[in-house]
Amino acid sequence: MKTDSSWRRPPGASGPARDPELDEKILRSAIELLAEGGFPALSMDKAAARAGVGKATVYRRWRSRVELAADALDRAAVAAGHRAVRIGPGRLRQELIDTLMQVEQCTSAPHNELVATLLATARHQPEIFALVRERYVDTMHRLVGEVLAHAVERGDLPPPPPSEESDGKCAIEISAAVALLIHWQLVRDGEALTEDHVISVVDRILLPLVSRSGQDRM
Structure with missing residues (x-):
């Protein structure tokens, strides 16, 4: 499952340009909820409330809690951006x-x-x-x-x-x-x-x- 939420809105959505700082706040809230109770603990309402934003603000960025969870995992660097280590022969x-x-x-x-x-x-x-x-x-x-x-x-x-x-x-x-x-x-x-x-x-x-x-x- 691939997502690319950066500067993306769901089809038909409109409004001001995305604010990276606001994105970060929402993703941090989603990460906290996931750490506290896993996927059942995450909802768009809870992420919005914890981030101190309206639910519509979250939905303008992510269409579902699955997409929000995916980007939260990437933000938490659960395994994103890692590379196989290469040192050399015999190592x-x-x-x-x-x-x-x-x-x-x-x-x-x-x-x-x-x-x-x-x-x-x-x-x-x-x-x-x-x-x-x-x-x-x-x-x-x-x-x-x-x-x-x-x-x-x-x-x-x-x-x-x-x-x-x-x-x-x-x-x-x-x-x-x-x-x-x-x-x-x-x-x-x-x-x-x-x-x-x-x-x-x-x-x-x-x-x-x-x-x-x-x-x-x-």
């Missing part, structure tokens, strides 16, 4: 750690709370599930896949068999690591995801799996 471990730390933002308590709440509510909300999957889960898969693909290019890992090339490099291994990171945020009774958790997943799950699968293919 695959650190590249994986740095890439996952970049997405997880483990030093940011608000980020951890927002992600944990959204993951918990996404299981019962198909609309937010699609957003979280696209903005967060799929991004982790893509970035880790890019790190591993670069490692293959420079010879740090053997190439995957043809049957896996269409789905990305080491797709099953990536899914295992990503699933464990999500598990931490869903069922660990509010325990914050830390750098130590990311390092543990890389050292004990991801690297052993990609190394073993590489040996199996040789």
Whole structure:
């Protein structure tokens, strides 16, 4: 699901030019509501009230709470704008750690709370599930896949068999690591995801799996 709300009005809407500061205030309010109660806690009325604006002001910018939630996730940088880390030959471990730390933002308590709440509510909300999957889960898969693909290019890992090339490099291994990171945020009774958790997943799950699968293919 893609949105591009910047300087956009719903069809037929008119009025003064968009005010970026007002946009920011509304998005901050939406982020707070999402962090407090997930998607069920977000509504156009509540976002308007918390931002101190009229509901019409919100609707001139976003046609639905799904669009508002999508842009709020981008504004919160849940996974937006991140890049796969490239350091160099022999540094695959650190590249994986740095890439996952970049997405997880483990030093940011608000980020951890927002992600944990959204993951918990996404299981019962198909609309937010699609957003979280696209903005967060799929991004982790893509970035880790890019790190591993670069490692293959420079010879740090053997190439995957043809049957896996269409789905990305080491797709099953990536899914295992990503699933464990999500598990931490869903069922660990509010325990914050830390750098130590990311390092543990890389050292004990991801690297052993990609190394073993590489040996199996040789």
